[in-house]
Structures are given as C-alpha cells and as structure tokens.
Amino acid sequence: MTASADDEPDILCSELVRIFVAKGIEVQALQGLGLRVDRGELVALVGASGSGKSTLLTILAGLDTPTAGAARVAGHDLIAMRGAERLRYRRESVGFIWQQTARNLLPYLSAEENIAFAHTVAGVVPRRRRAEVADGLLDLLRLGDLRARRPHELSGGQQQRVAIAVALANSPRVLLADEPTGELDEATSADVLATMEEVNRERGVTTLIVTHDPAVADHVDRTVRIRDGRTSTEVLRRTETDHTGQEVRVAEEFAVLDAVGRMQLPAEFTRTLGLRERVRLSLEPDHVAVRPGQRSANADVPVEGSDG
Ligand SMILES: Nc1ncnc2c1ncn2[C@@H]1O[C@H](COP(=O)(O)OP(=O)(O)OP(=O)(O)O)[C@@H](O)[C@H]1O
CATH class of the missing domain: 3.40.50.300 (P-loop containing nucleotide triphosphate hydrolases)
Structure with missing residues (x-):
C-alpha cells in the first residue's frame, strides 16, 4: 500500500x-x-x-x-x-x-x-x-x-x-x-x-x-x-434559499470533458440535428458551436448544436 x-x-x-x-x-x-x-x-x-x-x-x-x-x-x-x-x-x-x-x-x-x-x-x-x-x-x-x-x-x-x-x-x-x-x-x-x-x-x-x-x-x-x-x-x-426564504434544491446537468478534451453529445442533440461522423466546430467568444458537417438542405441557416 x-x-x-x-x-x-x-x-x-x-x-x-x-x-x-x-x-x-x-x-x-x-x-x-x-x-x-x-x-x-x-x-x-x-x-x-x-x-x-x-x-x-x-x-x-x-x-x-x-x-x-x-x-x-x-x-x-x-x-x-x-x-x-x-x-x-x-x-x-x-x-x-x-x-x-x-x-x-x-x-x-x-x-x-x-x-x-x-x-x-x-x-x-x-x-x-x-x-x-x-x-x-x-x-x-x-x-x-x-x-x-x-x-x-x-x-x-x-x-x-x-x-x-x-x-x-x-x-x-x-x-x-x-x-x-x-x-x-x-x-x-x-x-x-x-x-x-x-x-x-x-x-x-x-x-x-x-x-x-x-x-x-x-x-x-x-x-x-x-x-x-x-x-x-x-x-x-445544491440547496439554495429562494426569494421567499424557502430552501429549494437546484440541480444542474453538465457534460463531462475528459483530460484530452473529449465529451459526448447527448443522443437527443445528435438525433435532432442529424449530427454524425463529422461536425463543424467553431470557437465563439464564450462558447463552442457544433454544426452538422454535411451540407444542410438550407445552407443559409446555420444550426447551433451546443452553447457550452
Ligand atoms: N464477463 C464478461 N464477458 C463478456 N462481456 C461482458 C462481461 N461482463 C460484462 N460484459 C459486457 O460488457 C458490457 C457492460 O456490462 P456491465 O454489466 O458492466 O453493464 P451495466 O451497466 O452494469 O448493465 P446493467 O445495468 O444491466 O447491470 C455489456 O455489453 C456486457 O455484455
């Protein structure tokens, strides 16, 4: 030991x-x-x-x-x-x-x-x-x-x-x-x-x-x-006190980012936006955007996949 x-x-x-x-x-x-x-x-x-x-x-x-x-x-x-x-x-x-x-x-x-x-x-x-x-x-x-x-x-x-x-x-x-x-x-x-x-x-x-x-x-x-x-x-x-003085439980969900920067997108996100194989990543001032890699039918409308 x-x-x-x-x-x-x-x-x-x-x-x-x-x-x-x-x-x-x-x-x-x-x-x-x-x-x-x-x-x-x-x-x-x-x-x-x-x-x-x-x-x-x-x-x-x-x-x-x-x-x-x-x-x-x-x-x-x-x-x-x-x-x-x-x-x-x-x-x-x-x-x-x-x-x-x-x-x-x-x-x-x-x-x-x-x-x-x-x-x-x-x-x-x-x-x-x-x-x-x-x-x-x-x-x-x-x-x-x-x-x-x-x-x-x-x-x-x-x-x-x-x-x-x-x-x-x-x-x-x-x-x-x-x-x-x-x-x-x-x-x-x-x-x-x-x-x-x-x-x-x-x-x-x-x-x-x-x-x-x-x-x-x-x-x-x-x-x-x-x-x-x-x-x-x-x-x-965590437990917080709301504006009326009542104690309330607050839950927040986070994606886990591993030591080499990998994370899993929720299945619901990938399904909804048809994300598969390749995605486009871009670094925005306060978040990372994930967009479908394949051309969308309406290429003028970028689809934002994640806001951090
Ligand atoms: N001894 C084993 N030989 C071959 N495959 C195994 C063995 N033990 C687990 N697996 C496989 O590894 C994967 C994970 O199994 P595990 O039992 O850890 O899942 P689990 O999340 O605990 O599932 P459950 O909630 O049903 O108990 C499964 O695909 C399972 O079939």
Missing part, C-alpha cells in the same frame, strides 16, 4: 478500458472512463443497461483488473496491486453491498453474528473492541432489536441494513453498492438510500452507489452518468 496524501481523492480512474472477449468477439465494456470521487463524498452512478457500471464496480472492488488505464482507490493502485495486497485491500479498504440481499449475508448467522464473522475474517478490529464496534453499527443502522434474527427472519430492507453494517464492520474508507435497492419496493428503497446517506454523513465513508433507482436523486449531491463505457454527464445538486 502506498500512503495517500490527505487531499488525494478516494476514487480516481482515468482512461480506464476493459475489454472482454467472448466467443472470439470483443466487447469494450469501458472505453476510456474517467471518474473522481473525493474523500467523504456520496455519489450515484447511473446509466443504461450494458453501459459498464457493474464492470467498473467490479474493478473498484478489486475483483477484476482493467485492460488499460489507471485506477486508485483509498491510496491503492488497483493496477499494480498483487495477491496479498489485493486481499488486504478487499478486507480493509472497501466494503460492498450487492443487489441480491442473499449475497450479502450468511443465511445461518444472525445479524450480530454476520458482523462478528466479518470481523473474524478480516482480523482488522482488535478482538477486545469487536463487541463495541458491532453495537455501534447495530445502533447506527437501527438494528438493535433485530440483532438475533437470521436473514430469513428479516424484511428485504432490514437485510440490506444488516448488509450495510457488515460492509462497515472493518471501517473501510470506501463503500461500493451495486443496485442496493434493486430488489426492494419504493418505500423500502427510500429507507435504504436514506440510511446510506446517514451512514455517509455520520461516518464520512466515501460512497459510490450504482443504481437505476430515480429516487437516489433525493439523497446524493452528485450523479455521474455512464454511457457506452465512459462518463458522459454529471448532475450536481
């Missing part, structure tokens, strides 16, 4: 590529993806099915390695990391929550025993402190009364709350969740997302949630969208 400077982001990916070869056919699941998540941030990662979200999360979890590019998480270089460090990274630096509630917990152990098992496997928390750490987590996740129940005696939402406690057992710097509300109904999903928000606030654990759940917008300040294996847009949200 390399010691990380205090201002180093907890997740930093650049030009990440992951190519799978299945039956002789190459699939580029990640195509030069960049992502930065600062310490203590709570970020949602969204994108259509097949856009590369799970591929990215599996790499960040230390379970797969990219074909090319750079990725650092919690001070670890995920590309250079080998056997023993990789194992230690998975046990100490990251916690995971999977969509399938059953995948997160051992079915024959109670909530409390599942946390104790995570402690035993990793051996990070000293024995004398384990009971106290488990009590703190059961309190934080509102599981005090349910500590002796086994997974099948808990609702889906309660199981995911135990899963969060288990993921936090070894005080990881980074929490990764792959569709944590995918098997839950709307009300339970909102409860699990609110719990993750609270855990992030209380413990300061850097959290990345991959989700299709639109309700996530109510719980995170930043949503990153992946399209075709690249980060395409980000939505930033």
Whole structure:
C-alpha cells in the first residue's frame, strides 16, 4: 500500500478500458472512463443497461483488473496491486453491498453474528473492541432489536441494513453498492438510500452507489452518468434559499470533458440535428458551436448544436 496524501481523492480512474472477449468477439465494456470521487463524498452512478457500471464496480472492488488505464482507490493502485495486497485491500479498504440481499449475508448467522464473522475474517478490529464496534453499527443502522434474527427472519430492507453494517464492520474508507435497492419496493428503497446517506454523513465513508433507482436523486449531491463505457454527464445538486426564504434544491446537468478534451453529445442533440461522423466546430467568444458537417438542405441557416 502506498500512503495517500490527505487531499488525494478516494476514487480516481482515468482512461480506464476493459475489454472482454467472448466467443472470439470483443466487447469494450469501458472505453476510456474517467471518474473522481473525493474523500467523504456520496455519489450515484447511473446509466443504461450494458453501459459498464457493474464492470467498473467490479474493478473498484478489486475483483477484476482493467485492460488499460489507471485506477486508485483509498491510496491503492488497483493496477499494480498483487495477491496479498489485493486481499488486504478487499478486507480493509472497501466494503460492498450487492443487489441480491442473499449475497450479502450468511443465511445461518444472525445479524450480530454476520458482523462478528466479518470481523473474524478480516482480523482488522482488535478482538477486545469487536463487541463495541458491532453495537455501534447495530445502533447506527437501527438494528438493535433485530440483532438475533437470521436473514430469513428479516424484511428485504432490514437485510440490506444488516448488509450495510457488515460492509462497515472493518471501517473501510470506501463503500461500493451495486443496485442496493434493486430488489426492494419504493418505500423500502427510500429507507435504504436514506440510511446510506446517514451512514455517509455520520461516518464520512466515501460512497459510490450504482443504481437505476430515480429516487437516489433525493439523497446524493452528485450523479455521474455512464454511457457506452465512459462518463458522459454529471448532475450536481445544491440547496439554495429562494426569494421567499424557502430552501429549494437546484440541480444542474453538465457534460463531462475528459483530460484530452473529449465529451459526448447527448443522443437527443445528435438525433435532432442529424449530427454524425463529422461536425463543424467553431470557437465563439464564450462558447463552442457544433454544426452538422454535411451540407444542410438550407445552407443559409446555420444550426447551433451546443452553447457550452
Ligand atoms: N464477463 C464478461 N464477458 C463478456 N462481456 C461482458 C462481461 N461482463 C460484462 N460484459 C459486457 O460488457 C458490457 C457492460 O456490462 P456491465 O454489466 O458492466 O453493464 P451495466 O451497466 O452494469 O448493465 P446493467 O445495468 O444491466 O447491470 C455489456 O455489453 C456486457 O455484455
């Protein structure tokens, strides 16, 4: 492990590529993806099915390695990391929550025993402190009364709350969740997302949630969208006070410009203006204009594609 400077982001990916070869056919699941998540941030990662979200999360979890590019998480270089460090990274630096509630917990152990098992496997928390750490987590996740129940005696939402406690057992710097509300109904999903928000606030654990759940917008300040294996847009949200003194949430969407100046135009823009293959770019005083490269039927009317 390399010691990380205090201002180093907890997740930093650049030009990440992951190519799978299945039956002789190459699939580029990640195509030069960049992502930065600062310490203590709570970020949602969204994108259509097949856009590369799970591929990215599996790499960040230390379970797969990219074909090319750079990725650092919690001070670890995920590309250079080998056997023993990789194992230690998975046990100490990251916690995971999977969509399938059953995948997160051992079915024959109670909530409390599942946390104790995570402690035993990793051996990070000293024995004398384990009971106290488990009590703190059961309190934080509102599981005090349910500590002796086994997974099948808990609702889906309660199981995911135990899963969060288990993921936090070894005080990881980074929490990764792959569709944590995918098997839950709307009300339970909102409860699990609110719990993750609270855990992030209380413990300061850097959290990345991959989700299709639109309700996530109510719980995170930043949503990153992946399209075709690249980060395409980000939505930033902030709370402002309007002229009547009311607090309102304001959301603003940005296109992501990568280190070498590439960005993706929204599919709706390219479709509406028939932009394909070649476009005309021009630098205006305060914006860049993108025009169709092919001659338009009415050449006198320039079509402005983007105003920055
Ligand atoms: N092990 C694999 N072998 C071959 N192709 C794969 C493999 N894993 C993923 N892919 C392909 O990589 C692309 C990205 O898949 P990925 O599972 O990362 O998408 P996703 O955004 O998580 O989708 P979903 O929202 O449906 O889970 C897809 O085209 C998928 O078929």
